[in-house]
Structure formats: C-alpha cells, structure tokens
Amino acid sequence: MSTQTTVQLTAKDYGSDQDVRWCPGCGDYSILAQVKKVMAAIGAKRETTVFVSGIGCSSRFPYYMSTYGFHSIHGRAPAVATGVKSTNPELDVWVATGDGDALSIGGNHFLHAVRRNVNMKILMFNNQIYGLTKGQYSPTSPLGKKTKSTPVGSVDYPLHPISVAIGAEATFVARSIDVNVKHLEYVLERASKHKGTAFVEIYQNCNIFNDLCFEYATAKETKDDTTVYLEHGKPLIFGKDRKKGIRLHGMDPEIVELGGDIKEDDLLFHDERQAEPSLAYLLSRMHHPEFPEPMGVFRAVERLTYEDMLTGQVRDAVQSKGAGKLAELYDDGETWVVN
Amino acid sequence: MVVSTEPAPTRKQQPQTIEREEITVRFAGDSGDGMQLAGTQLTNTSAIFGNDVSTFPDFPAEIRAPAGTLAGVSGYQLNFGARKLRTAGDRVNALIAMNPAALKINVADLEQGGILVVNEDAFSAGNLQKAGYATNPLDDGSLKHYQLFRVPIDKLNAEACAETGLTGRAAGRCKNFYALGITYWLFGRSMEPTLRWINDKFGSKPAVAEANSRALRAGYYFGETTEMFPVRFLVSPAKLSPGRYRKVTGNEALAMGLITAAKLAEKPLFYGTYPITPASDILHELSRHKNFDVRTFQAEDEIAAITAVVGAAYAGAFAVTGTSGPGMALKQEAIGLAIMTELPMVIINVQRGGPSTGLPTKTEQADLFQAVLGRNGESPLCVLAAATPADCFTMGIEAFRIATEFMTPVVLLSDGYLANGAEPWLIPDPAKLPKIRVKHPTESNSGNGFLPYKRDAKLAREWAIPGTPGLEHRVGGLEKRDVTGDVCYEADNHHHMVCTRRRKIDNIADTILPLEVYGDPAGELLVLGWGSTYGPITSAVDKCRERGLKVSSAHLRYIDPMPKNTGDVLRRFKKVLIPEMNLGQLLTVIRAKYLVDAIGLNKVQGKPFMIREIEEKIEELLGKSNGRNA
Numbered sequence: 001m002s003t004q005t006t007v008q009l010t011a012k013d014y015g016s017d018q019d020v021r022w023c024p025g026c027g028d029y030s031i032l033a034q035v036k037k038v039m040a041a042i043g044a045k046r047e048t049t050v051f052v053s054g055i056g057c058s059s060r061f062p063y064y065m066s067t068y069g070f071h072s073i074h075g076r077a078p079a080v081a082t083g084v085k086s087t088n089p090e091l092d093v094w095v096a097t098g099d100g101d102a103l104s105i106g107g108n109h110f111l112h113a114v115r116r117n118v119n120m121k122i123l124m125f126n127n128q129i130y131g132l133t134k135g136q137y138s139p140t141s142p143l144g145k146k147t148k149s150t151p152v153g154s155v156d157y158p159l160h161p162i163s164v165a166i167g168a169e170a171t172f173v174a175r176s177i178d179v180n181v182k183h184l185e186y187v188l189e190r191a192s193k194h195k196g197t198a199f200v201e202i203y204q205n206c207n208i209f210n211d212l213c214f215e216y217a218t219a220k221e222t223k224d225d226t227t228v229y230l231e232h233g234k235p236l237i238f239g240k241d242r243k244k245g246i247r248l249h250g251m252d253p254e255i256v257e258l259g260g261d262i263k264e265d266d267l268l269f270h271d272e273r274q275a276e277p278s279l280a281y282l283l284s285r286m287h288h289p290e291f292p293e294p295m296g297v298f299r300a301v302e303r304l305t306y307e308d309m310l311t312g313q314v315r316d317a318v319q320s321k322g323a324g325k326l327a328e329l330y331d332d333g334e335t336w337v338v339n
Numbered sequence: 340m341v342v343s344t345e346p347a348p349t350r351k352q353q354p355q356t357i358e359r360e361e362i363t364v365r366f367a368g369d370s371g372d373g374m375q376l377a378g379t380q381l382t383n384t385s386a387i388f389g390n391d392v393s394t395f396p397d398f399p400a401e402i403r404a405p406a407g408t409l410a411g412v413s414g415y416q417l418n419f420g421a422r423k424l425r426t427a428g429d430r431v432n433a434l435i436a437m438n439p440a441a442l443k444i445n446v447a448d449l450e451q452g453g454i455l456v457v458n459e460d461a462f463s464a465g466n467l468q469k470a471g472y473a474t475n476p477l478d479d480g481s482l483k484h485y486q487l488f489r490v491p492i493d494k495l496n497a498e499a500c501a502e503t504g505l506t507g508r509a510a511g512r513c514k515n516f517y518a519l520g521i522t523y524w525l526f527g528r529s530m531e532p533t534l535r536w537i538n539d540k541f542g543s544k545p546a547v548a549e550a551n552s553r554a555l556r557a558g559y560y561f562g563e564t565t566e567m568f569p570v571r572f573l574v575s576p577a578k579l580s581p582g583r584y585r586k587v588t589g590n591e592a593l594a595m596g597l598i599t600a601a602k603l604a605e606k607p608l609f610y611g612t613y614p615i616t617p618a619s620d621i622l623h624e625l626s627r628h629k630n631f632d633v634r635t636f637q638a639e640d641e642i643a644a645i646t647a648v649v650g651a652a653y654a655g656a657f658a659v660t661g662t663s664g665p666g667m668a669l670k671q672e673a674i675g676l677a678i679m680t681e682l683p684m685v686i687i688n689v690q691r692g693g694p695s696t697g698l699p700t701k702t703e704q705a706d707l708f709q710a711v712l713g714r715n716g717e718s719p720l721c722v723l724a725a726a727t728p729a730d731c732f733t734m735g736i737e738a739f740r741i742a743t744e745f746m747t748p749v750v751l752l753s754d755g756y757l758a759n760g761a762e763p764w765l766i767p768d769p770a771k772l773p774k775i776r777v778k779h780p781t782e783s784n785s786g787n788g789f790l791p792y793k794r795d796a797k798l799a800r801e802w803a804i805p806g807t808p809g810l811e812h813r814v815g816g817l818e819k820r821d822v823t824g825d826v827c828y829e830a831d832n833h834h835h836m837v838c839t840r841r842r843k844i845d846n847i848a849d850t851i852l853p854l855e856v857y858g859d860p861a862g863e864l865l866v867l868g869w870g871s872t873y874g875p876i877t878s879a880v881d882k883c884r885e886r887g888l889k890v891s892s893a894h895l896r897y898i899d900p901m902p903k904n905t906g907d908v909l910r911r912f913k914k915v916l917i918p919e920m921n922l923g924q925l926l927t928v929i930r931a932k933y934l935v936d937a938i939g940l941n942k943v944q945g946k947p948f949m950i951r952e953i954e955e956k957i958e959e960l961l962g963k964s965n966g967r968n969a
Contacts, residue, residue: 016813018825018826045808046808046811047805047806047807047808047809047810047811048805048806050654050805052650055816062813062815063813063815063826065813066811067811068805068811068812068813069811069812069813069814069815070650070653070680070813070814070815071813071814071815071816071817072646072649072650072676072815072816073646073672073673073675073676073816076642076643076646076673079638079639079642079643079644079646079647079650080646080647080649080650080653081650082636082643082647082650083609083611083636083646083647083648083649083650083651083652083653083654083656083658084650084651084653084654084805085650085654086609086634086636086647086650086651086656087607087609087634087650087651087654087655087656087658088654088655088804088805088806090806091654091805091806108639108640108643109639109642109643109646111639112638112639112643310634310636311634313629314607314629314630314632314633314634316629317628317629317630318629318630318632320630321630322630323630323631324598324602324628324630324631324632325769326598326599326602326769326772327768327769329595329598329599329628329631330585330595330766330767330769331585331766332585333585333586334383334387334532334585334586335583335584335585335766336386336387336389336583336584336585337582337583337584338389338576338579338580338581338582338583338584339581
C-alpha cells in the first residue's frame with residue numbers, strides 16, 4: 001500500500017458523499033453517528049475497513065460510510081464477510097444487519113459465522129419488524145404481534161438474538177440501544193477491539209412501522225427499572241435509586257430489594273470472561289416485563305479466529321512442504337513417458 | 340482346488356494370444372467389493388504400459404446398499420487401446436461379475452461371445468434370490484452366448500491369504516485383487532505397478548499388504564496354471580504424442596487447472612463449496628495442496644459457499660465455487676450479485692441427473708439452460724464447457740483468464756462422466772504456460788475519487804481491492820450508475836447498464852479460438868456437441884468417415900459467448916445434428932441464435948452416449964446412399 005494515512009480523522013471523515021435515505025427519526029441515524037465516532041476514536045483506516053451488509057433498511061449502511069463497502073443480498077452478509085476475511089485477514093470487517101436479515105433469511109449464515117469465530121463485528125439493528133417491505137412481523141416480533149401480515153396477531157414465538165448467538169458459541173455478545181448514545185459508543189468500541197466474531201444487538205426504533213417498541217427501555221420514567229447495565233466484576237444493580245438487584249435463587253434469577261438482610265455481596269456478579277456461557281445465557285433470558293433487560297457486554301472470551309487457523313494451515317503447509325511448485329503438483333502419482 | 344502363489348508350472352497347452360486394437364473391461368460387484376479400486380488399478384497399469392485409456396465408473400448413490408442386492412451394484416468400465424480412445428467403449432468385451440446381482444445388471448452390455456468371469460462362490464441360493472434369479476444362470480443355459488468362466492474366487496482368495504494372519508473377513512476384502520489378477524493374466528499386464536501401489540498404500544499394515552499382493556498373484560497364476568482360459572489378449576501401446584503422461588480424472592484435472600491459474604496469476608485460491616456429488620472430489624483434491632496458498636472453505640450451505648466466493652473475489656482472491664445441479668440452483672441469486680458487482684470468479688457445475696436430487700451419481704447435461712439463463716433479470720455471464728477429463732485442466736485456467744480479463748463470473752460446466760472418468764494427460768511444462776496478468780489499481784482513475792464502474796475498451800471495470808488507500812468504494816446488488824457506481828434507478832441508465840453487461844460478455848468472443856471443424860469444412864452433415872459428448876461424437880464421426888460418409892463434427896467449449904464463426908460453420912452444412920444428454924438445450928439456443936433448423940439426438944438416461952447410437956443417427960440422417968463419398 002503506497003501511502004500511509006497519518007492524519008487524525010474525525011467522525012465526519014468516515015461519512016460518504018451519499019444522501020442518507022432512512023426515514024427522518026429512524027434509530028439508524030444514531031447508530032451511524034456512533035459508528036463513525038468509534039471509527040475516529042479507534043483510529044480506523046478507511047482503506048482497511050470494510051462494511052458488508054445484506055438487505056433491509058439497516059443494510060443501506062455501507063453506502064453511508066467512506067470506507068470500502070459491500071451491499072450484498074438478503075441474509076448473506078456474514079458469508080460474504082467470511083470470504084473477505086479469509087482472503088485478507090488484515091481487513092477490519094463490519095457487518096450491518098437487521099433482525100430479519102440476520103435471523104430469518106440469513107439465520108444459517110449468522111450461526112455459522114459466529115461458531116467459526118471469524119473476526120468480524122456483526123451489528124444487528126433489532127426493530128422487531130420488517131421495515132423495508134413496509135411492516136410485516138419479524139423473527140424477533142413478540143407472539144401476537146399485529147402487523148400487515150398478521151392482522152389478528154402473529155402465531156410465531158420470537159427468537160432472542162443474544163440467546164441464539166450464545167448458543168452458537170459466540171465469543172463476544174453485547175446489547176445496547178440506539179438512543180443511549182454513550183453506551184452504544186462504549187459497546188461498539190468494545191466490539192471493535194474484540195478478536196473474533198463480535199455480536200452486538202442494538203435495540204433500534206422504527207418510528208414508521210413499529211414505533212416505541214422499546215419505549216419501556218428508553219423512556220425516562222421507566223428505563224431505570226426495565227434495564228440493568230452489565231459491568232464486569234460488578235453486581236447487577238438497577239432501579240431509579242439503584243435499590244434493586246438480581247440475585248440467583250438456585251438456577252433462576254430473581255429481583256430483590258437491597259437493604260435490610262440483602263447486601264450487594266448477595267447479588268449476582270457479572271463475569272463476562274467465564275469460559276462456560278451459562279451465566280451469559282441466563283442473562284439473555286431476562287426479558288421485559290418480568291425482568292430488567294441487561295445492556296452491555298454479556299460475554300467476551302478469547303478463542304482462535306477462523307481466518308488465523310485457515311491461513312495458519314497454509315503457512316504450516318508451506319513450511320513443511322515448501323511453496324507449491326506446479327511441476328511437483330503435476331507429477332503427483334504415477335507417470336510414464338511416451339517416446 | 341489348491342492354487343500355489345508361487346510361479347506356476349507351465350501348462351500342457353499354451354493359450355492362444357489374440358491381438359486387439361482395444362478392449363473394454365467392466366468390473367461389477369457390491370459397492371463394498373472394491374470394484375472401483377480394481378478398475379482404477381487396471382487403468383493405471385494399462386496407461387503405464389502405454390495404452391490409451393478411457394474409463395467410466397458407475398456406482399450407486401448409496402454408500403453400502405444391502406450386500407447382494409441390485410441396488411448395491413457398483414461398476415467400473417475401462418477401455419484400453421492401441422489407438423486413440425475417446426470413450427469407455429460401447430460394448431463390454433470382458434465382464435467380471437462378483438455376484439448374481441452384478442451379473443444381472445451388467446450382462447446385457449457384454450458382447451455376444453464376450454468373456455464372462457463370475458465369482459462362482461457368490462451364487463448362493465440367497466444371493467440368487469436377492470438378485471431376482473429364479474434359477475441359477477450359471478446352470479440354466481441362459482449365459483450360453485458368452486464365454487463363461489466360473490471361478491470360485493471366495494475360496495481361492497481365502498486360500499491365497501491363509502498364511503497372512505488376517506481374519507477370514509479381512510482376507511475376504513482382498514478378493515477384488517484376486518479378480519484383478521485374473522484380468523492381468525488375461526490381458527498380459529505386469530503386476531508390478533499394482534504391487535508397488537499395494538506396498539505404498541498398506542505399508543503400515545504389512546499383513547494387509549501381503550494378503551493383497553498374494554491375492555493379486557494368485558489370481559494371475561490361476562489364469563496361467565489352469566487350462567480354463569484358452570486365449571489371452573494383447574493390446575499394444577498406443578501412438579500418443581511424445582512426452583510424459585499421467586492419468587487424470589476430470590475432477591483432478593480441474594483442481595490442478597485452478598491451482599495452476601492461481602499460481603500463474605500469483606493469487607491465493609479461495610475455494611468455497613458445500614459437499615455434493617459428483618463435485619466433492621475437487622474440494623478433496625484442493626484441500627491437499629494448501630502449500631499453493633489454497634484456502635478451502637467448506638461452507639454451511641451452497642449459498643454461503645457462493646457468497647463467500649463473492650466476498651473473496653471482492654477482497655482480491657482467485658475465488659471459485661464448485662457444485663452440482665441442485666447446488667447451482669441455490670447459488671443463482673448470488674451469481675446475479677456477482678454479475679451486478681462485476682467481480683471475477685469461477686462457478687463450477689459438475690452436472691448430474693436431475694431435476695431435484697435426481698440421480699446423484701449419474702451423468703447428465705441438463706444444466707445448460709440453468710447456466711446461461713438461470714437468474715432473475717437480464718443476467719449474462721460467460722459459460723464454458725470442458726470436453727474431456729484432461730480438458731478440465733485447460734478450461735479451469737481459461738475460466739480464470741476470462742473472469743479476470745472481463746471482470747465477470749464464469750460458469751464452467753463439467754459432468755459426472757468427465758468428473759469421474761479418466762484419460763491420459765500429457766503433463767505440460769509449467770514454464771510454457773501463459774502468464775495470467777491480473778492488475779489491481781493503486782491510483783485513482785479520476786481527479787474526483789475512484790470510479791468503480793469506469794470501463795476499459797473491453798468494457799471491464801477495474802479490480803480495486805480493499806486495503807488500497809484512496810480507492811475506497813461501495814458495490815452492491817442495486818442497479819448503479821455507470822462509471823460512478825452510485826445507486827441509480829433511472830430508466831435510461833438501467834437500459835444502458837443491461838446492454839453494457841451483455842456487450843461485455845459478447846466481447847469475450849474477441850479473445851477465444853474460432854470453432855474448429857473436424858473433417859470436411861462443409862458438407863451434408865455437421866454433428867455439433869458440447870461437454871462430455873465429445874468422445875462418442877468424435878468417435879462416431881471417425882467411424883462413419885472411415886465408411887465414406889460425408890459427416891463432420893464441431894465441439895463448443897464456449898457456450899456464451901459462442902465463437903464468432905459459429906453461425907458460418909453451421910450454415911456450411913445442409914444438416915446439423917446435436918446429440919445431448921438432455922431434451923435439446925443447446926439445440927434450442929442454436930435454433931434461436933442462428934435460425935438453423937438443427938436436429939436433436941437426445942438421451943437422458945444418466946449415462947453417456949454410445950458411439951453406435953450416434954453412428955446410427957448419422958446414417959439415418961444421411962440415408963443409405965446420400966452423403967456417401969463417390
């Protein structure tokens with residue numbers, strides 16, 4: 001590569017010259033802004049950064065970045081990104097996807113990218129609806145959801161993205177909300193530094209087809225009681241006055257009031273680095289309205305990445321057999337001479 | 340009968356030796372009997388001896404169907420000759436049948452008076468019943484038109500392996516080598532290459548190596564000692580072009596072609612695929628050669644395989660996917676994306692019997708439409724078809740040359756017959772292979788940022804890859820404005836882009852060889868083929884021309900675009916015959932494109948054409964006297 005970018009780039013420098021075509025008020029704007037901020041914060045190079053997407057509102061994302069970008073087809077972004085990363089492991093690869101793109105049509109690719117631990121960041125904009133096709137229920141819509149395609153309510157049980165990712169052996173799993181910009185920025189930065197597949201579920205408001213679906217987690221009056229922010233090594237405490245906590249009762253979480261007999265030490269302490277994903281999974285099963293929903297990093301563990309092992313095998317083969325020579329390739333097996 | 344494994348005493352009556360131009364042998368047995376291995380060994384030995392060889396393995400989709408049943412019969416046919424061979428042979432001259440089911444399925448293909456060696460021990464009441472024989476064909480006179488040789492192979496093999504320490508069951512697995520030994524004697528083959536192979540293969544298991552070697556020798560000396568066989572056959576070496584040879588199957592040749600192309604271009608080879616018969620051997624072969632910077636990706640499904648290939652191409656690899664018909668169907672949307680993003684890649688379709696799961700292990704040519712027309716929208720791409728197993732090597736390189744020169748996906752069609760069939764391959768000198776020049780720009784192509792859809796004279800865009808400063812750009816499946824690549828839904832631009840993508844593919848015709856006519860350049864009848872029908876078509880035309888019939892042939896290795904002279908060639912003949920293993924797919928394209936009233940010869944049976952089937956059609960079309968040279 002001929003020139004080295006040494007100039008400090010600002011968030012604005014990561015935006016392309018294309019007009020952003022999301023609906024005014026869409027949560028995607030905030031995600032785009034925080035991603036650009038994180039790019040600047042980590043000093044990402046535009047020339048080695050690639051955004052890959054599938055289909056859906058979220059998947060227009062690459063057009064709005066000044067990095068390399070690939071707007072692929074519905075559900076396939078993780079597979080496209082796997083090809084990119086396998087070819088050039090030096091690239092920073094980000095996948096922008098949605099709940100339909102990642103968990104419905106692309107469910108298979110999502111699972112397998114995650115279990116291979118390809119070093120890519122998967123940002124899943126979850127708005128619990130199909131927006132680009134104008135309002136059908138999605139695989140994360142709650143049971144009974146009334147939409148254009150389910151006038152009397154959906155009869156599909158929803159998938160829980162964090163649980164799915166953990167089930168697929170994810171090494172990094174986190175959740176944030178579009179409007180909580182500071183937290184979103186923190187989570188994205190954490191994801192950017194993870195070596196391996198980093199899955200981030202972002203609660204994103206679709207103000208046209210599913211407005212306020214995460215209002216409980218964003219409204220000033222309720223958000224402190226409906227969310228709990230995870231911090232590694234710290235107890236799970238939440239509530240307006242930080243008087244409530246999560247305690248384990250046998251294998252189940254329960255909400256307890258702090259004070260009296262119950263002290264902070266009795267609470268569940270978060271450990272994002274646990275090798276076994278059981279705790280992270282348990283947290284992923286805490287749903288509104290029974291529980292506050294955890295925000296932050298559920299799980300962050302180290303494991304060899306796919307592309308490191310893939311290119312490692314090539315390196316080992318070259319070391320043990322020498323760089324391939326065509327004449328030797330052709331001579332593999334019995335040969336004979338005709339005079 | 341006790342047979343010594345030592346060189347035998349000479350017989351009282353020496354066998355007669357008959358010289359033949361070519362011999363077709365078929366081994367048939369249970370799918371666990373090692374028939375493919377026996378066939379491969381006789382093929383290798385014959386090739387090393389200097390014969391031309393052509394093979395046709397034919398096996399069931401089930402790995403081990405119940406023993407002794409018709410469903411489990413596996414066959415391997417090979418043709419070896421003192422002259423150029425192009426098919427595995429129409430009629431079988433010698434059939435080795437390891438059980439009643441194998442006999443039942445295969446005996447109809449044996450020529451009248453042909454050699455029939457049966458494993459007599461397997462003709463038990465139970466096996467006869469499983470094969471559906473009411474009476475034992477060895478005794479009821481139904482085989483009287485063949486030279487029947489009843490050999491108690493199970494018993495003789497067990498005796499040969501008796502002192503090796505193997506269990507009876509393990510020794511039983513050597514019986515394919517016993518049968519092979521008989522054929523080595525019959526056709527005067529040296530046992531050396533196979534004995535060498537056995538020692539290499541089973542070096543770590545001396546008892547197994549010893550047993551297989553003994554079985555092979557015992558079979559050979561059985562032929563030598565007993566006076567059962569009155570004749571042996573001699574097939575002299577063929578007059579092949581001088582040089583060093585090895586035997587290749589189509590899948591092996593294709594894998595080597597891909598590695599060669601990547602190496603010539605100094606690119607990593609990324610092979611994204613999902614296991615599917617009969618394409619999986621390409622993956623197996625490639626994954627053995629990681630020291631050529633081959634990166635194999637066994638994807639979660641066919642769609643992931645092709646989309647990863649699209650990603651790899653975007654990032655700058657020589658990216659290839661391989662599949663068969665059902666997988667090809669799954670990949671089509673992503674191939675459309677590759678067309679839209681104008682990225683270079685190779686998509687291999689090793690065709691098999693369809694539709695749906697169809698006949699997984701059988702051959703067919705019914706995916707031509709799928710290759711040429713199989714996507715939504717106007718979605719042209721380059722389609723190539725290999726003609727012979729060895730041609731898979733050449734076309735693998737050519738596919739990559741076109742893909743990178745024109746920035747387009749290229750579909751390379753093979754089929755089950757080419758994939759598993761084998762022929763001798765004249766090993767090329769790597770230094771004499773043409774370099775493939777791939778250019779990735781490092782400087783922007785305009786004063787105002789990089790223009791991803793700016794084109795050269797051939798209409799190819801530049802292959803700028805991530806990692807290059809200053810060339811950051813976005814691609815995707817949405818229609819885009821030419822030159823800038825910005826998303827654009829304007830009417831005129833869309834029409835322009837549709838036409839441009841088509842014109843780009845048409846431009847490939849400027850860089851390919853013209854269609855060559857085999858035989859007279861003009862005349863009564865042209866037999867036009869594509870893909871694996873090359874062998875039977877060319878052989879049939881040869882035979883007809885020897886008899887003075889005015890017939891020529893031409894073979895299309897470029898399906899889209901076709902060579903520029905294709906229309907001229909077709910119009911120089913009064914009639915055009917197109918034999919295909921489908922219901923007339925090339926026929927439809929030719930009629931539509933050139934308004935030539937071509938005639939189809941169609942066979943969709945999961946097996947290749949026989950030479951005589953094409954000969955008969957040629958004769959029918961030329962009439963009894965019409966077309967015969969004066």
